[in-house]
Amino acid sequence: MSKKKDGFVDHITSREEDFSQWYTDVILKADLVDYSPVRGFMVIKPYGYAIWENIQRELDDRFKATGHKNAYFPLLIPESLLKKEEEHVEGFAPEVAWVTQGGDEKLAERLVVRPTSETIICSMYAKWIQSYRDLPLLYNQWCNVVRWEKSTRPFLRTSEFLWQEGHTAHATKEEAQEETLKMLEVYREFAYNVLAMPVVTGQKTEKEKFAGALHTYTIEALMQDGRALQAGTSHNLAQHFAKVFDIQFLDRDSQLKYVWQTSWGVSTRLIGGLIMVHGDERGLVLPPKVAPTQVVIVPIAMHKEGVLEKANELYDRLKNVGIRVELDDRETQSPGWKFNEWELKGVPIRLEIGPRDIKNDQVVLVRRDNGEKEFIKIENLENDTVGTIDAIQSDLLQKALDMREDRTTVATNMEEFKEGVKRGFVKAMWCGSGECEDAIREESGATARCMPFEQEDISEKCICCGDKAEHMVYFSRAY
Amino acid sequence: MSKKKDGFVDHITSREEDFSQWYTDVILKADLVDYSPVRGFMVIKPYGYAIWENIQRELDDRFKATGHKNAYFPLLIPESLLKKEEEHVEGFAPEVAWVTQGGDEKLAERLVVRPTSETIICSMYAKWIQSYRDLPLLYNQWCNVVRWEKSTRPFLRTSEFLWQEGHTAHATKEEAQEETLKMLEVYREFAYNVLAMPVVTGQKTEKEKFAGALHTYTIEALMQDGRALQAGTSHNLAQHFAKVFDIQFLDRDSQLKYVWQTSWGVSTRLIGGLIMVHGDERGLVLPPKVAPTQVVIVPIAMHKEGVLEKANELYDRLKNVGIRVELDDRETQSPGWKFNEWELKGVPIRLEIGPRDIKNDQVVLVRRDNGEKEFIKIENLENDTVGTIDAIQSDLLQKALDMREDRTTVATNMEEFKEGVKRGFVKAMWCGSGECEDAIREESGATARCMPFEQEDISEKCICCGDKAEHMVYFSRAY
Numbered sequence: 008m009s010k011k012k013d014g015f016v017d018h019i020t021s022r023e024e025d026f027s028q029w030y031t032d033v034i035l036k037a038d039l040v041d042y043s044p045v046r047g048f049m050v051i052k053p054y055g056y057a058i059w060e061n062i063q064r065e066l067d068d069r070f071k072a073t074g075h076k077n078a079y080f081p082l083l084i085p086e087s088l089l090k091k092e093e094e095h096v097e098g099f100a101p102e103v104a105w106v107t108q109g110g111d112e113k114l115a116e117r118l119v120v121r122p123t124s125e126t127i128i129c130s131m132y133a134k135w136i137q138s139y140r141d142l143p144l145l146y147n148q149w150c151n152v153v154r155w156e157k158s159t160r161p162f163l164r165t166s167e168f169l170w171q172e173g174h175t176a177h178a179t180k181e182e183a184q185e186e187t188l189k190m191l192e193v194y195r196e197f198a199y200n201v202l203a204m205p206v207v208t209g210q211k212t213e214k215e216k217f218a219g220a221l222h223t224y225t226i227e228a229l230m231q232d233g234r235a236l237q238a239g240t241s242h243n244l245a246q247h248f249a250k251v252f253d254i255q256f257l258d259r260d261s262q263l264k265y266v267w268q269t270s271w272g273v274s275t276r277l278i279g280g281l282i283m284v285h286g287d288e289r290g291l292v293l294p295p296k297v298a299p300t301q302v303v304i305v306p307i308a309m310h311k312e313g314v315l316e317k318a319n320e321l322y323d324r325l326k327n328v329g330i331r332v333e334l335d336d337r338e339t340q341s342p343g344w345k346f347n348e349w350e351l352k353g354v355p356i357r358l359e360i361g362p363r364d365i366k367n368d369q370v371v372l373v374r375r376d377n378g379e380k381e382f383i384k385i386e387n388l389e390n391d392t393v394g395t396i397d398a399i400q401s402d403l404l405q406k407a408l409d410m411r412e413d414r415t416t417v418a419t420n421m422e423e424f425k426e427g428v429k430r431g432f433v434k435a436m437w438c439g440s441g442e443c444e445d446a447i448r449e450e451s452g453a454t455a456r457c458m459p460f461e462q463e464d465i466s467e468k469c470i471c472c473g474d475k476a477e478h479m480v481y482f483s484r485a486y
Numbered sequence: 487m488s489k490k491k492d493g494f495v496d497h498i499t500s501r502e503e504d505f506s507q508w509y510t511d512v513i514l515k516a517d518l519v520d521y522s523p524v525r526g527f528m529v530i531k532p533y534g535y536a537i538w539e540n541i542q543r544e545l546d547d548r549f550k551a552t553g554h555k556n557a558y559f560p561l562l563i564p565e566s567l568l569k570k571e572e573e574h575v576e577g578f579a580p581e582v583a584w585v586t587q588g589g590d591e592k593l594a595e596r597l598v599v600r601p602t603s604e605t606i607i608c609s610m611y612a613k614w615i616q617s618y619r620d621l622p623l624l625y626n627q628w629c630n631v632v633r634w635e636k637s638t639r640p641f642l643r644t645s646e647f648l649w650q651e652g653h654t655a656h657a658t659k660e661e662a663q664e665e666t667l668k669m670l671e672v673y674r675e676f677a678y679n680v681l682a683m684p685v686v687t688g689q690k691t692e693k694e695k696f697a698g699a700l701h702t703y704t705i706e707a708l709m710q711d712g713r714a715l716q717a718g719t720s721h722n723l724a725q726h727f728a729k730v731f732d733i734q735f736l737d738r739d740s741q742l743k744y745v746w747q748t749s750w751g752v753s754t755r756l757i758g759g760l761i762m763v764h765g766d767e768r769g770l771v772l773p774p775k776v777a778p779t780q781v782v783i784v785p786i787a788m789h790k791e792g793v794l795e796k797a798n799e800l801y802d803r804l805k806n807v808g809i810r811v812e813l814d815d816r817e818t819q820s821p822g823w824k825f826n827e828w829e830l831k832g833v834p835i836r837l838e839i840g841p842r843d844i845k846n847d848q849v850v851l852v853r854r855d856n857g858e859k860e861f862i863k864i865e866n867l868e869n870d871t872v873g874t875i876d877a878i879q880s881d882l883l884q885k886a887l888d889m890r891e892d893r894t895t896v897a898t899n900m901e902e903f904k905e906g907v908k909r910g911f912v913k914a915m916w917c918g919s920g921e922c923e924d925a926i927r928e929e930s931g932a933t934a935r936c937m938p939f940e941q942e943d944i945s946e947k948c949i950c951c952g953d954k955a956e957h958m959v960y961f962s963r964a965y
Contacts, residue, residue, distance in 0.1 A: 041610065041613070041614075043559070043560045043606065043609075043610065044564060044567060044606070044609050045560050045562055045563070045564060045597065045606075048560035048561075048562065049560075050557065050558065050559050050560065050610055051557060051558040052557055053555035053556060053557050053625065056555075056556050056557050056558055057555070057556070059558075060556065076532035076535075076536070077532060077535050077536070077539065078529065078530060078531055078532050078535050079529065079530040079535055079538075079648065080522070080529050081522045081524050081527035081528070081529065081646055082527075082599070082630055082632065082646050083524055083527065083583070083599075083632075083646070084524070085523060085524060088523060101589050101590060102589050103588075103589065104562070104585045104587070104588050104589075104597075105585060105586065105587040105588070106583045106584065106585050106586075106599065107584065107585075107586045107587065108583070108584040108586065109582075109583045109584070109634040109645075110580050110581050110582065110583075110634040110636075111580060112634075118524065118583075120561070120585065120599070127522065127523070127524075130522075130523050131520065131522065131529055134520070135520075140818070146532065150630070151561055151629070151630065153561065153562075155588035155589040155591075157589075166588075167560055167561050167562070169558065339619070
């Protein structure tokens with residue numbers, strides 16, 4: 008921030024003019040990330056990383072509450088391990104980074120920088136799991152992964168990103184399916200209640216599922232430009248990996264059986280989603296639950312007697328009730344400049360306090376999400392602030408729901424479909440064939456985002472071939 | 487744990503018989519780590535990772551309290567960046583892993599998997615720092631690093647490890663030195679008060695300092711086998727990196743100046759230190775502040791009426807006061823088996839509760855560190871448990887201090903020196919020459935661990951060459 012020496016926050020491109028440029032302007036000017044000297048790799052700056060820390064804390068609590076434990080597995084995976092599961096290697100081999108030399112020594116076997124950890128983890132599970140008593144095994148890992156991407160955008164698609172990957176093993180098919188859906192529900196609830204980001208939940212088509220999974224389930228969010236973001240996935244791996252990695256257990260009935268597995272993950276991509284769901288012409292708009300700073304106090308006429316003193320008192324009182332608060336007492340900037348800057352950074356609430364306010368025992372509260380201004384009595388500071396924080400959190404969700412509603416259409420023919428895709432989600436019927444999926448993509452640029460759990464009976468015919476429809480699908484362009 | 491089907495925890499080699507084997511037995515049997523299919527890379531299992539999470543939380547709070555913020559920088563570093571600082575590349579090039587291919591494409595420039603991040607971070611600081619208003623820049627990163635090691639031991643030396651690395655930039659030489667020592671003090675205080683691991687603080691010799699630093703400061707702990715462990719380092723980088731990465735700022739006096747920098751780090755190696763300082767013949771002994779489980783409740787005659795009920799009540803009461811407590815109500819194992827297992831895992835306090843205890847309104851409390859057993863009144867449960875937790879924490883520190891005292895000798899000639907090195911730390915005078923340092927190492931196997939801040943005047947002559955002594959040094963064999 009201190010670099011903006013001209014006294015004004017730089018111009019942000021408007022969303023309508025160029026949504027993609029708006030996104031880039033926001034992430035750079037709000038100081039979330041920067042480009043690095045390594046193509047496709049980003050630096051997450053402190054303000055962006057603090058959002059990630061809040062996301063991590065919320066998710067980690069949920070993982071632990073559902074019985075999962077964290078562990079850490081090696082970054083590098085031998086080529087032979089990666090190649091064991093056929094579909095998996097086909098999916099990932101084209102996009103991995105290869106380590107071929109360690110120190111002065113050329114490696115006998117190449118190692119990949121993990122793009123995901125199923126293979127290395129399965130090689131350990133084969134050793135750790137012997138009896139039904141060892142099941143279920145419910146582990147999660149917070150780490151970095153690398154996928155060599157040709158075209159990248161900070162948070163949305165980068166060659167390295169931070170994520171969590173859960174990996175579980177179960178005695179029965181039913182338990183694995185239950186776990187897969189349980190973790191999808193954890194993601195859904197988190198997206199709604201923490202990120203204020205409504206998501207559609209459902210199953211991926213064969214073409215879009217994880218390489219090596221039996222079924223992939225997804226949470227899909229709609230951005231303000233009408234494109235979808237796959238925000239998290241949960242995979243039922245069935246016994247695909249168990250069979251090639253030989254993960255067997257002696258069951259209660261004294262039979263050796265293969266385990267049933269799941270994996271699930273979300274990443275720093277969620278931050279990109281947050282920005283594109285809630286941001287506006289003034290920059291970031293952060294839901295209070297993940298905002299690094301929930302309230303900023305800006306003193307007015309700071310040098311007048313008692314102002315800074317009172318501002319500090321407000322700061323202490325809010326801090327004491329657990330609110331993440333900052334006092335901006337920089338002498339180098341005007342209040343107006345500070346207002347702009349904190350708006351750009353998406354801080355949910357601004358409190359202004361000046362000599363007149365003090366005289367009236369009040370403080371000015373300004374909401375970032377809708378710009379509303381109100382006077383609150385200083386004696387009600389904590390209650391009113393907490394109340395407004397809650398209101399902003401739920402209003403943001405409602406606004407995002409309305410936006411999605413507004414951008415979701417139903418199509419029964421390709422004309423309607425193509426029109427709808429320009430706006431956002433299109434609900435349409437599909438016969439289930441890969442050919443139609445391809446044809447739809449080619450014609451409209453839209454992909455099948457998911458077959459939602461809540462199926463609607465729009466028509467009896469596939470929108471593409473006219474044959475008997477099997478599924479209602481959410482289609483859209485996607486990040 | 488569930489794999490020990492014979493009903494007994496396996497035998498642990500005694501420390502006297504073979505300390506190194508004892509260490510291996512403990513880390514594997516207490517389920518902290520496992521070996522992976524990649525040579526030199528370890529898997530940190532949930533119980534080991536939970537210790538790391540506690541270490542992280544304690545340190546992260548301290549870093550934030552001293553004004554530092556977390557960020558994240560790329561895993562891969564272009565060869566040309568690594569090579570910019572001459573001493574740095576000489577120190578690290580022999581032990582880095584090289585990425586030479588991304589996807590199908592052979593890279594035009596090789597990338598190293600970060601062994602430490604000075605170079606990539608400096609390349610960003612050059613961009614971010616322009617004015618004195620941008621200083622100090624106080625960032626930290628929690629991440630994995632890779633150093634290609636020929637001979638590895640879990641936690642102590644592995645080709646990949648987890649750590650934090652602080653990187654700061656300052657306007658003046660004095661501020662950088664102050665920061666270097668401030669963070670060393672954070673490490674020292676943390677080692678004493680959280681890990682109960684007394685450390686000697688001081689400066690590294692030229693030969694032992696960080697590649698690229700002006701001065702390196704260290705905390706050095708003594709293990710029970712008389713070898714030292716470098717447990718954390720803090721480097722004053724002066725302007726070495728600033729000059730090659732061109733990190734300049736416009737100062738208040740309108741002059742362009744190079745910044746002054748520091749870096750500092752600790753790693754999962756601390757877990758190895760914990761084990762070797764506190765462990766005993768029964769396995770791990772964990773200081774309560776980092777123990778994943780601080781108290782385990784083992785019900786006796788679990789099926790007698792009211793026992794499990796009472797055990798659950800104790801569990802709830804301890805949980806309510808913030809104690810990390812577990813109730814071991816497994817039906818497949820006997821109390822005796824459970825006692826052994828929780829001792830092996832180093833849980834500080836065991837509570838036993840059976841029908842007779844319930845009748846007497848008491849519970850049996852057993853301390854892991856000294857085996858002492860006492861009856862406490864159930865009405866005093868919370869107070870007595872918290873009191874014992876505090877007592878264990880401070881007794882462990884005292885015990886480690888006594889051990890170190892006992893293993894620290896003073897030498898004024900090489901005979902005494904060599905005898906002392908067999909026991910542990912040797913304090914001796916040194917002329918400051920690299921030749922003497924080499925000669926001492928060759929003759930005794932000991933290296934200069936540090937020149938302590940608390941210098942003592944043992945003699946006027948260098949223990950090796952007999953010339954005028956410059957420094958009192960702690961020498962010892964080391965991990």
